Amino acid sequence: MDQLLQFIISGLTVGSIYALVALGFSIIYNASDVVNFAQGEFVMIGAMSAIFMLKAGFSYPLAAFIAIAITAGVGLALDKFAIEPAKNATVVSTIIITIGASIFLRGAALLIWGKEIYGLPPFTTNEPIRIGSATILPQNLWVMVGTAVTVFAVKYFFDHTKMGKAILACSFNKKAAYLVGINVKRMLLVSYGLSAALGAAAGLLVTPITFMSYNAGVMLGLKGFCAAILGGMGNSMGAVLGGILLGIVETVGAGFISSGYKDAIAFFVIMLVLFVKPSGILGKGEAERV
């Protein structure tokens, strides 16, 4: 029982990161029907930029801010130079474009930062806090709180601001949005920037716990994709829920069954969920137009 509590705490921490990555997937998917396989690279670029800004002598908050801005810039560039010019591409072709982009960004990171593994210091002191028989590190709390605040901010943005609503309108029907005077191209651009910034935030939060290197984004991106699917593709809150569930399944599975088979257990559970509910937990069933 004590162990279970400990596993759930670590599960919530990992799950929060997956949730942020999944939220990024879901925003881009909603806005442009593209599954962006470069999402994990946003996490890596965010973390790596922060590490090197910190090394360059900037204060922690400033380094974090610059890192998020750099990553958002990469997101904008991805839309402007790779997705927008390929407007006639099919869904599969755009997936390959984003795979190409992820390889390209990894290659660039390799050139700029090399193959070394880096870390970030925790945001505040690293004294473990005891909860009953389980312990929690302050950084874990930062991850959970940071994720919760970000998720609510994103939700507020889409529900209550004019721009958020405009992006939602684009995701429902681009032509109709265009006809009521929404600048569709700009909204897509904003979605990519926002999604990249979310990735960077995830990178900043997780690096003090797990370290970072030029190719560490791949696995995080993959897990984020799984979380988004598990929750129901295109449903933002589903993505968050999917991320947290995935994190908990993974750590509990690793703790009680086998750590070597950790990812296999997670994928097995996802497949079972899909066999029972083919459009994810919160996804609506798709009706095919004949």
Added chain:
Amino acid sequence: MKRLSGFILFATICLILPIIFPDNYYVTVVGLTIFINIILAVSLNLLMGYAGQISLGHAAFFGLGAYSSAILTIKYGLNPWLAMLAGAAFVVTLSYVLSRPILKLKGHYLAMATLGLGIIVHIFFVQADELTGGPDGISGLPTLSFLGLAIDSDVKWYFVLCSYMLLSVLFSLNIADSRAGRALSAVHGSEIAAQMMGINTAKVKSHIFVFSALMASIAGSLFAHQQDFVSPESFSFFFSIELVTMVVLGGLGSTFGAVIGAFILSILPEVLIVFEDFEVLIFGAILMVIMIFLPEGLFVALKNKVAAFLAGRQEGSK
């Protein structure tokens, strides 16, 4: 005969190359990798291009074939051909059992499930070390021999893999023009419409899934014997993605598209190696540029351009 003229030209080039350049590294060494990749891309194209069912886990079946051969011949001393057959039987059974629930899913959910399958199989290769040798893999497979002739040199392997590759291509070209192929493309167009026409879509999809897995499994067995070594690295999630990239890069739904895609993606790392640290960057850039400017795939785009050019000339001469 006109229908197969492209194939005959292609087969002739493949068979003549090793006779002219028997010691060329690109022909008899890189060539073998290219053939394996072509077989896999062609088999994946049956599923993705013809039936419209994406799979991000194709490397799993390739790996299961390879590991079956390695384990059964080394640990159980089975005849290599019997081991290959047993591996194929296992893959057919597994893919058949999995095909119904997996192919019920659509789009991204299907991508997710096949991705999961690929990753689970890969983790099994790494973790079940008593059976699979873990991350180090298994080496020392017995030499394969065919009608008393031992296949023990690169040139002999060239002809073995080339034959299987040509068979796969021929099969894939023929299936497109058969009843089964038309049923597949109907499923690709619209599943509901296909059902209305009386096609048992679940059965059609399941058959092509099993068949494409079977082709990959046999390719895996041959790969294991040719390399004399299997390790989990060759069958990872990345390789599955690479196979999908080959199919799309050449042109989804076109057999020769898959051939060209496999060729380019196999040869590119060999060529780019001179750029050292820039290799990854350039590889990603090339991939993006091709897909941005020729989203229908290299081969298909080229074919359409040539056809349009010829049509234009005919128009002009009238």
